[in-house]
Amino acid sequence: MAVGFIPLVTWLEQKGLKRSGTDQITDLEWDEKVYKMMKVAFIITTTIGALTGVGIWFSASLISPTSIGALIRVFYWAWFTEWTVFVTEVILIMIYFLTWKNSNKSLRAKIRHIRFGWFLSLASWITMVIIVAILGFMMDPGNWHSNPNLINGFTNPLYLPQLAFRTPMAMLMAGMFGMLLITVFTMYGTEIRKYAVKAISKWIILWAPFTLFGAIVYYKAIPEGMTANMSTAVGTMDFAQYYDLLKYFIIGGVSLSVVIAVVGLFKARVIRPYMLVAPVLFVFAFLGFFERVREFVRKPYVIGQYMYSNLLLEEDYPVYQQDGILKYATYTSVTEITEDNKLEAGKNVFMMACSRCHTGQGVNSVVDVFERMLGTKDTLSINMMTAYMPNMHTGRNYMPPFPGNEAEAEALAIYIRHLQDSGEAIEGAQTEGVMINSDYTVKAVINKQNKTNNNEDDK
Amino acid sequence: MKMINSLLISLQTNIPTPVPKDIPLPLPLPEWLLIIILVISFLAHLVFVNLMLGGTLLTLWSQIKGLKDKKYDLLAKEIASTITVNKSIAVVLGVAPLLSINVLYTVYFYSANALTGLVWIAVIPLVTIAFLLTYLHKYTWKVFENNKAVHISILGIATVILLFIPFIFLTNINLMMFPEKWGAVKGFLSAMTLPNVFPRYFHFLFASLAVTGLFLFWYMSRKNYDFEKLLPGFTRYDIQRKGYSLALIASICQMLIGPVVLLTLPTKGIGWNLILVIFTGVAMALPAMWMMWKGLQTSKENIGKNFYKVVILMTITVVFMGSGRQIYRANALEPHQKLVKLRTEEFEKIKKEAIVKSKQQQAAENSADLSLADKGKKVFNQNCAACHKDKDQFIGPPVTEMASIYKDNKQDLIKWIKVPGKKRPNAPQMPGFPQISDEDMNTLTEYILTINES
Numbered sequence: 001m002a003v004g005f006i007p008l009v010t011w012l013e014q015k016g017l018k019r020s021g022t023d024q025i026t027d028l029e030w031d032e033k034v035y036k037m038m039k040v041a042f043i044i045t046t047t048i049g050a051l052t053g054v055g056i057w058f059s060a061s062l063i064s065p066t067s068i069g070a071l072i073r074v075f076y077w078a079w080f081t082e083w084t085v086f087v088t089e090v091i092l093i094m095i096y097f098l099t100w101k102n103s104n105k106s107l108r109a110k111i112r113h114i115r116f117g118w119f120l121s122l123a124s125w126i127t128m129v130i131i132v133a134i135l136g137f138m139m140d141p142g143n144w145h146s147n148p149n150l151i152n153g154f155t156n157p158l159y160l161p162q163l164a165f166r167t168p169m170a171m172l173m174a175g176m177f178g179m180l181l182i183t184v185f186t187m188y189g190t191e192i193r194k195y196a197v198k199a200i201s202k203w204i205i206l207w208a209p210f211t212l213f214g215a216i217v218y219y220k221a222i223p224e225g226m227t228a229n230m231s232t233a234v235g236t237m238d239f240a241q242y243y244d245l246l247k248y249f250i251i252g253g254v255s256l257s258v259v260i261a262v263v264g265l266f267k268a269r270v271i272r273p274y275m276l277v278a279p280v281l282f283v284f285a286f287l288g289f290f291e292r293v294r295e296f297v298r299k300p301y302v303i304g305q306y307m308y309s310n311l312l313l314e315e316d317y318p319v320y321q322q323d324g325i326l327k328y329a330t331y332t333s334v335t336e337i338t339e340d341n342k343l344e345a346g347k348n349v350f351m352m353a354c355s356r357c358h359t360g361q362g363v364n365s366v367v368d369v370f371e372r373m374l375g376t377k378d379t380l381s382i383n384m385m386t387a388y389m390p391n392m393h394t395g396r397n398y399m400p401p402f403p404g405n406e407a408e409a410e411a412l413a414i415y416i417r418h419l420q421d422s423g424e425a426i427e428g429a430q431t432e433g434v435m436i437n438s439d440y441t442v443k444a445v446i447n448k449q450n451k452t453n454n455n456e457d458d459k
Numbered sequence: 460m461k462m463i464n465s466l467l468i469s470l471q472t473n474i475p476t477p478v479p480k481d482i483p484l485p486l487p488l489p490e491w492l493l494i495i496i497l498v499i500s501f502l503a504h505l506v507f508v509n510l511m512l513g514g515t516l517l518t519l520w521s522q523i524k525g526l527k528d529k530k531y532d533l534l535a536k537e538i539a540s541t542i543t544v545n546k547s548i549a550v551v552l553g554v555a556p557l558l559s560i561n562v563l564y565t566v567y568f569y570s571a572n573a574l575t576g577l578v579w580i581a582v583i584p585l586v587t588i589a590f591l592l593t594y595l596h597k598y599t600w601k602v603f604e605n606n607k608a609v610h611i612s613i614l615g616i617a618t619v620i621l622l623f624i625p626f627i628f629l630t631n632i633n634l635m636m637f638p639e640k641w642g643a644v645k646g647f648l649s650a651m652t653l654p655n656v657f658p659r660y661f662h663f664l665f666a667s668l669a670v671t672g673l674f675l676f677w678y679m680s681r682k683n684y685d686f687e688k689l690l691p692g693f694t695r696y697d698i699q700r701k702g703y704s705l706a707l708i709a710s711i712c713q714m715l716i717g718p719v720v721l722l723t724l725p726t727k728g729i730g731w732n733l734i735l736v737i738f739t740g741v742a743m744a745l746p747a748m749w750m751m752w753k754g755l756q757t758s759k760e761n762i763g764k765n766f767y768k769v770v771i772l773m774t775i776t777v778v779f780m781g782s783g784r785q786i787y788r789a790n791a792l793e794p795h796q797k798l799v800k801l802r803t804e805e806f807e808k809i810k811k812e813a814i815v816k817s818k819q820q821q822a823a824e825n826s827a828d829l830s831l832a833d834k835g836k837k838v839f840n841q842n843c844a845a846c847h848k849d850k851d852q853f854i855g856p857p858v859t860e861m862a863s864i865y866k867d868n869k870q871d872l873i874k875w876i877k878v879p880g881k882k883r884p885n886a887p888q889m890p891g892f893p894q895i896s897d898e899d900m901n902t903l904t905e906y907i908l909t910i911n912e913s
Binding site for chain 1: 543554561569575586801845846889
């Protein structure tokens with residue numbers, strides 16, 4: 001958001017200087033309005049904005065800890081760079097905002113403050129340039145694995161299209177949001193309101209064509225990245241439907257902005273705050289819609305070609321499929337499946353292999369998925385599910401392969417049937433605590449190590 | 460081996476200690492460098508957390524006192540103006556230690572987070588709410604001029620939240636150091652009852668007040684701070700003495716709690732390296748405290764004379780204490796980290812063997828002289844086996860049925876596979892497979908149509 005809003009505010013601050021009389025440093029009434037806009041942006045940036053960055057860390061490391069742990073080690077410098085850039089940006093924004101009042105003491109100070117604003121605008125844009133490269137690098141399937149060089153972030157095919165889209169998009173968003181704020185902060189019918197609405201309308205009209213162009217460029221670039229990751233009609237079908245909707249969203253968002261801006265330019269008096277709430281939300285949703293595309297592209301991986309969305313490494317699959325996943329699990333109550341413990345084993349398998357995406361009875365319930373797939377709510381067939389799961393990834397491309405062996409597939413099927421019959425809710429580690437694999441306790445590992453050492457001593 | 464065996468002896472509990480598998484990727488930097496980054500970035504973050512929390516507490520105290528004495532209301536307003544800036548910097552600087560601890564203690568940090576998950580993730584909305592309340596309080600001083608109860612309540616709520624958040628952090632960081640407790644902990648409430656959490660929390664609170672005391676001393680001693688205009692009723696000397704008093708008293712309280720913190724730490728992490736560092740830090744603090752005490756006895760012309768010496772000495776103390784914290788963590792986790800490494804290495808070895816075995820199987824399959832139908836079976840397994848079986852009804856009909864329907868009619872079978880219709884109302888819709896190549900389609904349909912001949 002800072003990318004678009006800082007230049008808008010700086011531009012408006014500069015307009016205040018031009019509007020001032022010969023005996024004034026700046027038009028104080030105008031300057032006060034622009035200052036209020038910046039104050040709102042300042043609060044949002046330093047409160048919600050700063051925390052969403054940290055929040056991603058918190059939620060991702062809780063929900064997807066192994067992937068974050070792996071990504072950190074691989075992309076440490078990328079994230080360090082991003083953080084450094086981000087810290088710089090926040091500090092500069094604070095300097096700009098907190099020195100605003102003092103800068104009204106002399107013309108020279110005011111001019112310096114405006115110049116700082118333009119500098120900050122450039123710095124914010126550079127921030128985005130770097131972060132987009134980093135994101136692009138991390139999103140490139142398998143690239144980090146074979147060629148871990150940050151420069152690839154700048155040379156990957158989606159980089160420039162993404163930049164071409166994000167830059168004007170940020171300006172457009174800033175314009176819409178700025179229009180909302182200025183209509184709130186100024187009295188209806190006043191000359192200053194009229195002038196402000198016209199000014200921001202010009203801003204929006206200026207950036208709308210670039211946004212549309214950037215969106216088209218980006219829109220056309222994505223399929224190439226998308227098709228590389230999808231090989232079946234099922235995935236294509238889901239993505240294609242979503243993608244078509246995206247096209248209408250682009251046209252709708254930009255068109256709506258332009259309509260409001262044109263009205264604002266020629267009939268400034270007509271524009272009221274309530275008219276702008278929906279468009280502002282729409283434009284912000286616009287960006288969110290685009291970001292959603294990345295989620296589609298990534299499935300079934302959470303790290304392309306390396307880690308599936310169940311947080312298991314692709315390269316670990318042979319050992320799991322040969323020996324079973326329970327054998328090597330840290331937290332499981334069952335390591336070897338017998339006639340007596342299949343249900344319990346199945347639950348452990350579910351927690352390890354399925355629970356990242358599926359619940360027992362809630363959102364994306366595993367029972368619902370099977371019932372929907374079979375078109376019936378009748379009792380699920382254990383044999384059918386057992387036979388289906390080892391190959392389900394070929395029919396559902398966004399799902400990772402089943403990691404375990406045949407016995408575990410059967411145990412899992414038995415458990416899913418149990419969930420359907422009982423309607424039982426599944427409790428997590430915070431309620432039930434954890435069960436520790438008896439082969440991987442401190443005692444067991446030490447004993448094993450001692451045994452190994454003794455064998456070596458005997459030789 | 461002696462260390463590992465001593466770990467075994469010291470862990471005689473009913474609940475076993477897990478040895479998780481680590482992520483098989485190298486650290487991006489040497490461990491010692493990551494540790495330095497962690498300690499320094501954490502202390503930088505912590506200073507601003509101290510200022511944020513200490514500032515909030517002092518603002519609340521001043522504003523309540525200001526109900527009777529107007530000059531304290533003005534003092535509260537001035538202190539409040541510093542909180543929002545400090546908290547912004549605190550959040551931004553917090554990313555670096557978060558990143559560093561993720562790298563250095565990946566499995567330990569994540570295990571602790573998972574065990575307290577809901578409360579851990581609650582930090583984000585709690586911080587957001589507290590910050591918005593702080594801004595609301597800051598910018599509504601005039602609005603609530605005649606309704607002080609509401610105005611103070613806003614800050615009161617923010618204060619309670621800001622007091623709770625560091626407690627969450629401390630609980631998680633503490634839990635991270637004790638894998639032997641992971642099997643017993645069920646959620647945040649049980650995690651916070653582990654030894655050392657509360658003593659360390661109170662130590663942290665007094666540290667916040669001490670740092671804030673010194674900060675206010677500096678902030679309101681600046682030459683360009685328009686004291687007479689902003690704080691009539693006080694003299695600069697008054698505020699300086701208050702700052703020093705607060706810092707001194709809070710430091711004394713830390714000195715008293717420090718031994719409790721040390722004594723409630725499980726002994727597994729305490730070594731001579733830790734004790735040496737801690738007591739060196741304490742030794743640095745003593746002359747600083749003495750200077751503050753002398754400063755309180757002196758005149759207004761001389762009170763600021765030793766201020767920067769005090770700050771430098773206290774900074775050194777903080778660095779030693781932060782290092783001590785890291786040393787304890789390293790000491791405590793070293794034996795367990797060795798076991799994690801052992802387990803991870805063992806798994807990697809087994810994994811390589813499994814991969815070799817898997818490749819040998821694939822090579823054996825590929826080297827066989829495959830018929831057209833055998834090749835088709837491979838295509839079938841890759842694309843169709845999720846829903847179809849050879850002889851049995853499954854998600855979709857069996858291959859034997861397909862063979863009967865399309866006997867001698869390969870072309871129509873190919874058409875159906877590419878763009879399937881819907882024959883059975885109760886069965887799910889079959890997706891199309893236009894992406895299957897002509898060559899694969901030929902082998903696949905050969906397999907299907909000859910199923911009854913095998």
